[in-house]
Amino acid sequence: MLMKEYRICMPLTVDEYRIGQLYMISKHSCEQSGGGEGVEVVTNESDTHPQHGPGQLTEKRIYLSSKLPSWAKTFVPRFFYVTEKAWNFYPYTITEYSVSFLPKFSIRIETRFENNNGDNSNVFGDTPTPAENVSILDILSDPIPEKHYKESEDLSLWQSSKTGRGPLEEGWRDNHQPIMCSYKRVQCSFEVYGLQTRTEEFIHRTIQDILLVGHRQAVTWIDEWHGLSIEEVREYEQTMQEKTNNKVKSTASPTVQQRPVFSRSISVTDERSLKKMGVTNATMSDPTASSVPHSPIRLNSTPE
Numbered sequence: 251m252l253m254k255e256y257r258i259c260m261p262l263t264v265d266e267y268r269i270g271q272l273y274m275i276s277k278h279s280c281e282q283s284g285g286g287e288g289v290e291v292v293t294n295e296s297d298t299h300p301q302h303g304p305g306q307l308t309e310k311r312i313y314l315s316s317k318l319p320s321w322a323k324t325f326v327p328r329f330f331y332v333t334e335k336a337w338n339f340y341p342y343t344i345t346e347y348s349v350s351f352l353p354k355f356s357i358r359i360e361t362r363f364e365n366n367n368g369d370n371s372n373v374f375g376d377t378p379t380p381a382e383n384v385s386i387l388d389i390l391s392d393p394i395p396e397k398h399y400k401e402s403e404d405l406s407l408w409q410s411s412k413t414g415r416g417p418l419e420e421g422w423r424d425n426h427q428p429i430m431c432s433y434k435r436v437q438c439s440f441e442v443y444g445l446q447t448r449t450e451e452f453i454h455r456t457i458q459d460i461l462l463v464g465h466r467q468a469v470t471w472i473d474e475w476h477g478l479s480i481e482e483v484r485e486y487e488q489t490m491q492e493k494t495n496n497k498v499k500s501t502a503s504p505t506v507q508q509r510p511v512f513s514r515s516i517s518v519t520d521e522r523s524l525k526k527m528g529v530t531n532a533t534m535s536d537p538t539a540s541s542v543p544h545s546p547i548r549l550n551s552t553p554e
Contacts, residue, residue, distance in 0.1 A: 251356075251439040252450040255379035256458065257368035258387045258432045258465045259423050261415050264363045266476070267430060267468065268340050272483045273475035274468040276490040279310075283497045287313045290331075290498045291491045302339035310334045313498065354442055357453065360435040367423045368431040379435065387458065389466045390418045398463045403470045412473045432465065 262270060279289040293309035312332040336345040341364070347357040362373050368386055372378040390405045401407060409416040423429065436457055440449040475483065 251437055252454060253379075253383060253435070253437045254454055255384045256387055256432075256434045256436065256461055257384065258389060258434070258461055259368050260389065260430055260432070260465055260469050261418065261422070261426050261428065262430050262469065262472075263428045264341050264365050264430050266428075266472075267363060267432075269478050269480065269483050270468040270472065270475050272487055273478070274464060274471060276487045276494075277471070277474075278464065278467060280490050280494040280497065283494045288494065288498045289313075290495050294487075294491060297337060299337065299339045302342050305337060305339035308334075308336045308338070310336075352440075354440065356437075356439045358437045359457075362433045363430060364433065365428070365430050367429050368433070370431075370433070373433040374435060385458070387462055387465075388423070389462060389469065390422060391420070392462055394462050394466075395459055398459070403463075403466050405466060405469065408470045410472050410476070412476045415472070432461075434461065 260267065279291075282288050290311045290313070291308065292311055293307060295307055296304065297307035298304050310333070312334060313330075330350045333348045333350070334345060335348075336343060341362060343359075343361045345359040345361070349355045360374065364370060364373060405416065405418040407417055418426070436454065438450050438453045438457075440446050440453070442449070478486070
């Protein structure tokens with residue numbers, strides 16, 4: 251299992267980002283959906299945690315076969331989905347990912363938000379992450395894949411008409427007010443001989459890109475969401491959820507709309523390869539079965 255901690259600062263307050271995060275995720279999910287791929291929201295309901303109090307539980311299915319690297323497509327079924335379960339007890343969240351046909355794949359993301367510039371070395375209050383496993387991501391200067399670059403989301407050019415913030419300049423994390431940090435402790439595991447290291451490293455590279463793009467969007471879209479109440483952004487979330495689900499379903503091919511069950515997925519890949527990954531009839535389970543986070547968490551397998 252490969253564990254890393256990411257720290258991403260933003261020129262926002264924790265209270266502001268609560269609205270911005272919900273807006274960004276809803277809008278981004280809708281933008282990325284279509285053609286039978288994208289994000290389908292299965293569950294979005296209130297929940298209560300014994301330690302962190304009231305919050306929200308969401309479950310999503312993410313269809314993304316075409317976005318896999320070429321080397322992974324050789325052993326992945328043609329149609330599959332990733333299940334994302336998120337427990338949002340803001341300013342603390344847990345997100346888990348599972349794959350519809352891989353019981354040995356797991357990702358857990360634990361997040362805490364604080365009003366500082368990322369200088370809390372033990373934000374989760376248990377065992378500090380070793381310094382060599384901590385990555386401080388800069389939404390201004392760290393590179394993102396060229397296909398994700400948009401001039402309107404470039405923090406060196408951005409300026410908010412509502413708040414007067416921006417553009418950001420080199421060293422902004424040391425002197426900007428307001429400032430907050432999103433601390434994310436990410437654990438990923440793919441316990442398959444010969445593929446584990448390569449896959450876990452690929453997952454972390456992908457997560458890093460997602461975190462940079464998502465947090466850039468939350469900031470640069472600020473004039474769209476700043477001033478909304480939690481009730482208003484939840485209403486927006488519901489509207490976008492319905493729109494997103496319709497985009498995924500209405501543009502899907504007949505095969506995708508049928509949502510092939512586990513056994514059908516096996517029929518379109520190499521059974522010997524699946525056995526090497528630990529997939530047998532005995533390990534097949536209903537991918538829609540609910541789960542509850544526990545400690546230590548081993549995923550039944552989201553940058554939230």
